[in-house]
Amino acid sequence: MTLVEMIWTSSAALLTLFTFSYLYKDNPFYKFAEHLVVGVSAGYFAIILYYGSFVPKVIDTIFKQGWWYYSIPAALGILMWTRFSKKFSWISRFSLAFYMGIAVGVSIPLTLQNYVLKHLVETTRPINFTSLNGIWQFLVVVFVFSTLTYFFFSREHKGAFGVSAKLGIGVLMIAFGAGFGLTVMGRVSLLAERVLFLKDYLVELKYFLYMLFKYGILL
């Protein structure tokens, strides 16, 4: 590891420790790390947007290639900035209307197809009881039905309907439990990666200092 790499890795290790210090209590070191992340992310995104979108889609197209019709969406984009003025903020509604119209028009049929109809088709497929998959499919149908009954509020949850609604709550609890379990797994993964990073860093640091003091070499 070169000196420059060691400096950068040491900064990363230090910032990791700053962030972990929040577990004890809030402190200025944590605040520094937090603000640094927010600042760096915002700055990085601004640059990426400018060079990845604004330059090729506005400057290059209009001024270099002479495609004047690109100035229409560019003007709509610039109009969005009027939201900062109380007097002229109404102008931004033209851009918003245009954007929302397209977004809603594109997304409604696709969302209905991919988030409702395809799942409905899969749930209402004929059940083959002779296989294990068929039994799972049957359970899916029962659980979907019971969960839907739980959200049916026009009738009191009593009798067979109440039993179904109670089963629905159970199904929801299992789903939340699975979500929580996966969340714990995800968070522990982040911790494990950081701990391994710190461990590897300490090994590198030990070797670096050894080389430095024994041979006076900066690799």
Added chain:
Amino acid sequence: MGFYDRLMSLDRRWIYLFVAIAVVLPILLEEFGIPISIPPYVTPEAKSVYTFVHKLQPDDVLFLAIDYDPMAMAELHPVARAILRQCFKKDVRVIISALSQNGPGMAEQLISQTAKEYNKVNGIDYVYLGYKPYPGIVIMGMSQNFKLFFPKDYYGNPLESLPMMRKIRSIQDTKGVIDVAAGMVADYWINDGAGRYNYPLALAVTGVMAADYYPFLNSGQIFGLVSGMKGAAEYEYLAEKDGYMKKEDFIANRSMPIQTFAHVVVILFIVIGNIGYFMSKRKKV
């Protein structure tokens, strides 16, 4: 205050301390020559993603979407790296995009490092397109024609100048898409990409997201699902068995002992917390 009441009002920092001990313990054991190896149970949903890439032939083209930023790097980098290694080892060509706003630099680092290991060249063996905002629209655009949103690749080369892109017009000319995602981008791939243009799609998502995508697996809208670091460990395990990578290259599998120890502590605290809750409730009655 009784024992159970004290248990219920336990300072959260004790829990952090126990988790920290559980996390450090496997590392210390390894240092003292007692390595803990936990072979992962391979789930069918992770295996189907692996098998899909395994069955690709040399010169086939895969679209790999790296849609996460450094905050999800710990969970998703291992699987993205394993997929790239598998593709490069098989001479499968890869087109890569990065539609997460803070991810393009990180993705470039991953791609260039892995490409260097296998002597792969940008434009011939892989193409890195980079980032464009509004993922839904970009995905729709790439499904029709890459040049609509990416007339140039990440490095500024015009797409038509890249030998690999001469016969490839859109994602529909590839064998399929594997989206390694943290956040909403996975939904855009399901809805605006595969849902509209009917190409095979698999997801590798963070642990937090995984539960939300199982219904899509069941309905056949995605053909595989790799869940968080555990899924990545499964993928690495399969890749190592078939010789795509070495055990020394494992990233996710290194974390598995730590993960297991931490999970045991969390489970213990959940059990203790519940005992405390019910016992203190019973006492009050």
